[in-house]
Amino acid sequence: MNFQNDIILRTVKGEKIERYPVWLMRQAGRILPEYRKVRSSLSGFKELVETPEFAAEVTIQPVEILEVDAAILFSDILVVPEAMGLSYQMLEKTGPWFEKKIRSFDDLTFANANIDINDRLGYVFDTIKLVQKNLNKRVPLIGFSGAPWTIFCYMVEGSGSKTFSESRKLLYTQPDLAHELLSRITKVTIQYLKGQIKAGVDMLQVFDSWAGILGKEQYSTFSLPYLKLIADEIEEVPLTLFCKGAYSSIEQIAQLNCNTIGLDWNMDIQEVRNIVGESRTIQGNLDPCVLYAENKMIENETKKMLDSFKSRRHIVNLGHGVYPDTNPEKVKTFIKTVKEYEIKS
Amino acid sequence: MNFQNDIILRTVKGEKIERYPVWLMRQAGRILPEYRKVRSSLSGFKELVETPEFAAEVTIQPVEILEVDAAILFSDILVVPEAMGLSYQMLEKTGPWFEKKIRSFDDLTFANANIDINDRLGYVFDTIKLVQKNLNKRVPLIGFSGAPWTIFCYMVEGSGSKTFSESRKLLYTQPDLAHELLSRITKVTIQYLKGQIKAGVDMLQVFDSWAGILGKEQYSTFSLPYLKLIADEIEEVPLTLFCKGAYSSIEQIAQLNCNTIGLDWNMDIQEVRNIVGESRTIQGNLDPCVLYAENKMIENETKKMLDSFKSRRHIVNLGHGVYPDTNPEKVKTFIKTVKEYEIKS
DSSP: OOOSOOHHHHHHTTOOOSSOOBOOTTOSSTTOHHHHHHHHTSSOHHHHHHOHHHHHHHHHHHHHHTOOSOEEOOOOTTHHHHHHTOOEEEETTTEEEESSOOOSGGGGGGSOOOOOHHHHHHHHHHHHHHHHHHHTTSSOEEEEEEOHHHHHHHHHHSBOOSSOHHHHHHHHHOHHHHHHHHHHHHHHHHHHHHHHHHHTOSEEEEEETTGGGSOHHHHHHHTHHHHHHHHHHOOSSOEEEEETTOGGGHHHHTTSSOSEEEOOTTSOHHHHHHHHTTSSEEEEEEOGGGGGSOHHHHHHHHHHHHHTTOSSOEEEEESSOOOTTOOHHHHHHHHHHHHHOOOOO | OOOSOOHHHHHHTTOOOSSOOBOOTTOSSTTOHHHHHHHHTSSOHHHHHHOHHHHHHHHHHHHHHTOOSOEEOOOOTTHHHHHHTOOEEEETTTEEEESSOOOSSGGGGGSOOOOOHHHHHHHHHHHHHHHHHHHTTSSOEEEEEEOHHHHHHHHHHSBOOSSOHHHHHHHHHOHHHHHHHHHHHHHHHHHHHHHHHHHTOSEEEEEETTGGGSOHHHHHHHTHHHHHHHHHHOOSSOEEEEETTOGGGHHHHHTSSOSEEEOOTTSOHHHHHHHHTTSSEEEEEEOGGGGGSOHHHHHHHHHHHHHTTOSSOEEEEESSOOOTTOOHHHHHHHHHHHHHOOOOO
């Protein structure tokens, strides 16, 4: 591969590592003043997502400023529903908002799976190519998408929600419509991830951010089968599945064709390791709120997490995206603590 | 006791029952047209909460209209912070909002634990007395409060939130302040629950609605010790603890001095029963979204849940409060299905 730093790829494969690799979900974003400078020169969040030059710049910023062991593409999971015909706005403070919502078979005209992925999402692939050119093999680049269930939540609800009760309602009232929409999202997502691979990403992560609002049985009916379809299609690069809150389904997730399982901060590392065994890498899971604390506490909490690993197959991350008002200096303390930690042999 | 219907009390004690008892969290509220009629004649939610005549009326409505096996006091967990000096508004659509927030020791002037509980919350006790008079022993009355951790979340955040990151931040940045505030809330909550017992409630439930946002260790530091203080003080009536999302702490919750453990819809009934054993009653946990479905599916999903019980120590409920746009006829289908279900001996 010839990366200057390939420690995350070696960890994914279970190879010998000298220290644990570390990156942060949402590292490319609002925490960095350098990001805010780029963002404020533009008309809005979407211009940043859709302009390869700027999206590539903020993708690389954390590699240079925070010295993380991987870059992650700056983009949004909602580019997929938009590509299918359901456009969104990103409202300051309240978050994503869709004018149309999918509530009936008729609404599926706004959920088109027969699209030319290069035509609709070519700007993402261009960003990836530009990142790889400028990153120049310093660290690997992670691409991503939302899981079909999570994308479904937004397409049905039309916005963020605490309970996504409209989305969950549809599973009981119109299961055929739910499966049709999930199938369409899956089809586009597979094309999208393959496009990212072709454009040059080195790893992929699928975010099932709303896994935790489904019970075990519903998760196995409406999310896992679609994750399986995706996982079985991704062969060229390592795949991470991050199913936030899916406490009851870790065993099933570990049976999918993925390399790494992401954990949120409420999941117990040792319990999950016992379920998963040594055949997968585990990623996570410091509470993002730890980064609000004094340096000494950040060091202690980080070391406590590292002590709990008892295996080399771990990628260090937070258990959720870094919160926007986190001081980048605290992030550096976290990263430094990880990098200086000596793995017990 | 001489209740016309005491099946819920017998279930709590593990006595022999002829069928499972059933009630719904938030049964007294927006789903009933009869409630909306009372509510629309008043200036707002708080007038309804604070006027015993009206609060008592809507408390009893579901007993008469839905034929549930228990009444639950119509009130709000936020009357406790208000009694301590932090008043709130209930905004249409966005929910609770506090003008002041607790972020420093100075702010604790708005979190006074040395209050005359009868002076501040006498209206709740008056409601309880009026309910008991008008309910006239048809079914038991359940009183309630929020858990200290959940009340803390609102007092620090100042509103609802998806992540309550300000509240969680305080646990790392100012743990002494956090424990002081939690202690104060606990002291007032114990007085408040004892006041409810004195006024005549037959059972109590403590809602830890935001349990799920803490990891296992933090939950055992910042929530469980305060729940224990409360549980150890409540001796006169049966106590239910509903710690939503506390998947990793069920074993610890089962060690507290409570009679019943409430489960959300993501918790697996058999797994929890295996952990808890037969020494506690379990309450829950149908997904509230099932009540959006056709009657046949409601019957099937309800029976599937009942089949999973394999024990008599179960109180049937939803895994969360009934959603406001639920059709009361669907609630009746759910209740009828439970009442007609034959317990296998």
